[in-house]
Amino acid sequence: MTMDRPSFEQDIRPIFAPYVACMKNVVLTDDDGAAEMDLASYDCVVRFHQPIRVALTGYRPGSTAPHPMPPGGALPDDKIDLFLMWVETGMAR
Amino acid sequence: MNPEIFRIRHRCAGPVSVLFTAFLAASLLLTVLTVGAEASVRMRKNIDDLTPQELAAYEHAIDVMRQKSLANKNDRAGYLWQAWVHNCNGVPVPDSGAAVPIAADPAKNGWFSDADAFCPRMKAPPAGFHTEHPGMCEHAKDLFLPWHRAEFFYYEQALRAADPEGRTGPSTRGVTVPYWNFTQTPTGVRFPKAFENRESPLFYPGRTEGPLTEEDRQRTSPYLLAYLIRDLKWPQFGGYQVGGPGNYGAFEAMIHNYMHDTYIGGVLDTPTTAGLDPIFFSYHAFIDYILEEWIDSHAASEITSPNQYLRGQQSPAFQSPPGFVPGTGVQTMGQVKNYLDIKALGYGFDGGGRPQFLSEADLTRLTTAYDAENKQGFGQAPQSFFTYLLSEGGARGYHSGATPAVVQSVPVVLPSGAPDSLAAVELVRKPLHQGYSYQADVYLHPASVPADLKDDAFRSRYLATSVNYWELSGPGHDHGDMTETRLTAAVQQPVASIQAGALRKEAWMMTVGITPAGPAARPDDFDQPRLTAIPAQ
Numbered sequence: 001m002t003m004d005r006p007s008f009e010q011d012i013r014p015i016f017a018p019y020v021a022c023m024k025n026v027v028l029t030d031d032d033g034a035a036e037m038d039l040a041s042y043d044c045v046v047r048f049h050q051p052i053r054v055a056l057t058g059y060r061p062g063s064t065a066p067h068p069m070p071p072g073g074a075l076p077d078d079k080i081d082l083f084l085m086w087v088e089t090g091m092a093r
Numbered sequence: 094m095n096p097e098i099f100r101i102r103h104r105c106a107g108p109v110s111v112l113f114t115a116f117l118a119a120s121l122l123l124t125v126l127t128v129g130a131e132a133s134v135r136m137r138k139n140i141d142d143l144t145p146q147e148l149a150a151y152e153h154a155i156d157v158m159r160q161k162s163l164a165n166k167n168d169r170a171g172y173l174w175q176a177w178v179h180n181c182n183g184v185p186v187p188d189s190g191a192a193v194p195i196a197a198d199p200a201k202n203g204w205f206s207d208a209d210a211f212c213p214r215m216k217a218p219p220a221g222f223h224t225e226h227p228g229m230c231e232h233a234k235d236l237f238l239p240w241h242r243a244e245f246f247y248y249e250q251a252l253r254a255a256d257p258e259g260r261t262g263p264s265t266r267g268v269t270v271p272y273w274n275f276t277q278t279p280t281g282v283r284f285p286k287a288f289e290n291r292e293s294p295l296f297y298p299g300r301t302e303g304p305l306t307e308e309d310r311q312r313t314s315p316y317l318l319a320y321l322i323r324d325l326k327w328p329q330f331g332g333y334q335v336g337g338p339g340n341y342g343a344f345e346a347m348i349h350n351y352m353h354d355t356y357i358g359g360v361l362d363t364p365t366t367a368g369l370d371p372i373f374f375s376y377h378a379f380i381d382y383i384l385e386e387w388i389d390s391h392a393a394s395e396i397t398s399p400n401q402y403l404r405g406q407q408s409p410a411f412q413s414p415p416g417f418v419p420g421t422g423v424q425t426m427g428q429v430k431n432y433l434d435i436k437a438l439g440y441g442f443d444g445g446g447r448p449q450f451l452s453e454a455d456l457t458r459l460t461t462a463y464d465a466e467n468k469q470g471f472g473q474a475p476q477s478f479f480t481y482l483l484s485e486g487g488a489r490g491y492h493s494g495a496t497p498a499v500v501q502s503v504p505v506v507l508p509s510g511a512p513d514s515l516a517a518v519e520l521v522r523k524p525l526h527q528g529y530s531y532q533a534d535v536y537l538h539p540a541s542v543p544a545d546l547k548d549d550a551f552r553s554r555y556l557a558t559s560v561n562y563w564e565l566s567g568p569g570h571d572h573g574d575m576t577e578t579r580l581t582a583a584v585q586q587p588v589a590s591i592q593a594g595a596l597r598k599e600a601w602m603m604t605v606g607i608t609p610a611g612p613a614a615r616p617d618d619f620d621q622p623r624l625t626a627i628p629a630q
């Protein structure tokens with residue numbers, strides 16, 4: 001990756017890989033409609049980056065996420081920060 | 094601020110009552126004038142008010158829906174699919190579309206076996222199958238109440254479609270879900286009589302049995318319910334938007350969750366099985382009535398996330414709600430805004446000629462009495478306002494929480510009470526292999542008063558709030574590990590009362606007692622509780 005602009009394919013997709021099969025069972029909704037939560041899909045992760053952000057940062061103090069993700073404990077901080085940076089820098093493919 | 098004129102209620106009762114009465118008169122008149130035009134509005138009745146014929150039609154509808162599921166577990170008009178709309182995220186369905194028949198479990202009063210009915214593990218479907226998404230329910234957020242209303246809009250269509258011509262029993266054409274008003278004395282031992290008839294399809298084995306405990310009575314206090322409905326604005330009442338300042342609404346945390354895991358129990362213990370027992374639908378039909386009562390006391394326009402879609406895949410044979418516009422991607426039940434006008438949705442609630450809720454005036458009477466008896470405010474009055482609500486204004490004290498498994502005490506600084514902010518407690522349970530439902534009793538007390546939770550007088554005086562967490566992990570939700578859980582509960586009323594009273598200069602402690610339902614909790618399962626301030630909206 002380029003340190004200042006992470007990309008989905010190189011940086012984000014590998015983080016989510018272990019959770020793809022499980023999360024595909026779940027449908028998420030927004031103001032446009034609904035979709036299977038496909039963590040391997042760029043479009044899907046872009047579309048639901050807000051609830052994903054809330055869930056991934058849910059273990060941090062001050063979060064209000066009722067059920068932080070992933071189950072079993074927080075991702076390592078550097079991975080969460082990478083995701084946040086990916087969002088902040090415009091969610092490059 | 095003068096503690097003498099401290100008042101509990103946020104609302105100004107006088108003018109509101111006058112306005113409200115005028116509004117009520119006007120709407121009564123309107124009802125009389127338009128009653129002919131509203132012939133298509135179906136009324137949901139109290140289950141104890143059903144005629145024998147109406148009850149028979151409801152039981153027949155459920156029985157026929159059950160038969161449909163036995164013939165094909167994936168029939169969307171069947172009872173099992175309708176239960177899955179609540180319970181399950183994904184189920185494997187054969188690519189061929191072939192029916193998957195299942196057998197009734199003789200040990201379950203004609204209902205399905207757990208193996209057939211519980212949600213499958215959340216993984217990729219086997220070869221020859223694809224995943225379909227019946228639901229599932231929304232909890233711990235503002236979608237909680239609207240989502241369940243949408244679920245019922247379709248469930249009632251499934252009931253009516255069961256046997257409209259009355260081929261194998263009474264016609265189901267006019268069937269609605271009868272509600273169970275759990276704030277009134279049950280007509281059976283614990284539930285409405287109809288649910289305790291073991292011959293009826295309304296009976297599902299495994300529920301909590303025996304007469305109501307004092308705790309059951311306190312948690313179903315009509316005063317507590319009336320207070321939540323009449324005095325709490327939307328996010329505090331109905332839940333916060335995802336990523337917003339809170340999560341659970343007070344109704345969900347204080348009443349709904351307790352009813353599931355303790356009062357009713359059985360498959361209602363967890364969201365992934367709750368819909369399997371038909372008592373779930375009558376229980377939640379009353380919750381839908383509560384939502385309507387809240388809308389009548391406030392305004393539907395305050396409900397957040399009006400445009401958000403509600404997940405749930407239903408039979409294409411069923412009608413969509415008025416105003417439905419399909420969204421992108423997978424099928425849904427429509428948007429929150431499609432579910433805010435029940436008349437347009439074709440139903441209403443029949444109170445049976447008697448009040449099903451305590452009125453604004455009843456509540457004012459209670460809170461005025463409390464104010465008069467307890468001018469000293471929180472910490473000095475022998476019963477906190479919350480205890481008073483639970484014990485319906487009686488002097489019975491707080492009957493719960495004497496033997497918690499986990500007790501945590503922390504010194505707290507009372508939030509400053511900035512406008513538009515609420516004092517709230519944050520409860521965090523660490524990730525566990527086996528999650529559990531629990532009750533959290535939150536006490537605020539001067540540091541000079543030791544927390545003695547065995548002492549009824551201590552609990553009654555210092556109880557700031559009490560909330561329940563309803564465990565989400567269950568069949569099909571097993572990730573191997575359970576996630577951390579967070580519950581944010583407002584304690585604005587007691588904190589404001591302290592700040593208006595003589596004890597405001599004291600050093601304060603917060604003690605939280607955790608009483609788990611089921612397996613034992615370990616003392617280190619929870620983080621230290623925090624008292625914080627959250628934005629009100």
Ligand SMILES: [Cu+2]
Nearest residue numbers: 349353367377
């Ligand atoms: Cu429920």
